[in-house]
Amino acid sequence: MNKKVLLTGISGYIGNHCAVELLKNGYSVRGSVRNLSKTEQVINSIKKEVNPKDNLEFCELNLLSDEGWDEAVKGCDFVMHVASPFINIEPKDENEYIRPAVDGTMRALKAAKSAGIKRVVLTSSMVSMLGNADKSIKVDSQSWTNVKGKNVSAYAKSKTLAEQAAWDFINTQSDASKMELVVVNPGPVFGPSLSGDLSGASMSMFTQMIQGKMPMLPQASINMSDVRDIAKIHVLALENANANGKRFIVTTEEPYAFQEVAKILKSNGYDKVSTKLAPNFLLKIMSYLDREAKSMRSFVGKTYNGNVSLTMKTFDWKPVPLEKTVLDTAKSIESYIN
Known part of the structure; x- marks a missing residue:
């Protein structure tokens, strides 16, 4: 009998790919959605890569509600908590994102613990490591964002506080059979979309680039993540x-x-793409007027570098080459907008 995984956020960009990878590796998947009306769309997305047969089922969960969590983990061997509040621009109230991120993570962990599940894999982000850096830095698994620092976005705060709450929960277990936790920290996520939803921050930026709607680019460098690597x-x-x-x-x-x-x-033929750089001062001025620009302000003029040596060694893994990620992303976007 296949081992079963509760996968929260299965309808999302990363969640779709995690479901595909789980099914390809012989796991059964119970995917959570906010509304069961989304199930057909999720199935159609997953079928582009793998036939789920009888190894896919669904449940309805809300990050801000206790309802359904204990039932959702019944019969599961693992929990993969991918669900997190969607954010594209800075909100007026940062708690719109912080509360569901933290509370949803705690609901997943508490339900898993009560059900006797041995291990939870949590999706966090590199922003929980570098969200308030005021200079170019290299981060590793020991790095943490100071959520009280300057220019920390609501997204960075939500991911940092949710991850910190998870580690606090794990490290304060008092019983002998301690539940295990593994955290995955990707950077900006690219790669093919299975659902055709291009509204996420990375895909939205990419779409604007190939359509010629981004006349200037921010002067910043950062490690990028392929969604297929993240799922793997x-x-x-x-x-x-x-x-x-x-x-x-x-x-x-x-x-x-x-x-x-x-x-x-x-x-590679995307002639509408601009390679011009935006002056740093211009983006900083815009950040006071535009919430989308504000979310990028802390990255301007800096290089953020994540140390992936631990990941490569532990999993005998090599990242997808950047050019493949970039071109596969562009082809995926083209298939949906043309």
């Missing part, structure tokens, strides 16, 4: 004995500038 590490983390209690950065080995991405697109 989530699945490998379920049963790798050496992964317990660790945080894993899942990105390219080196940071890349937005301009480098634009040049890859330009050299």
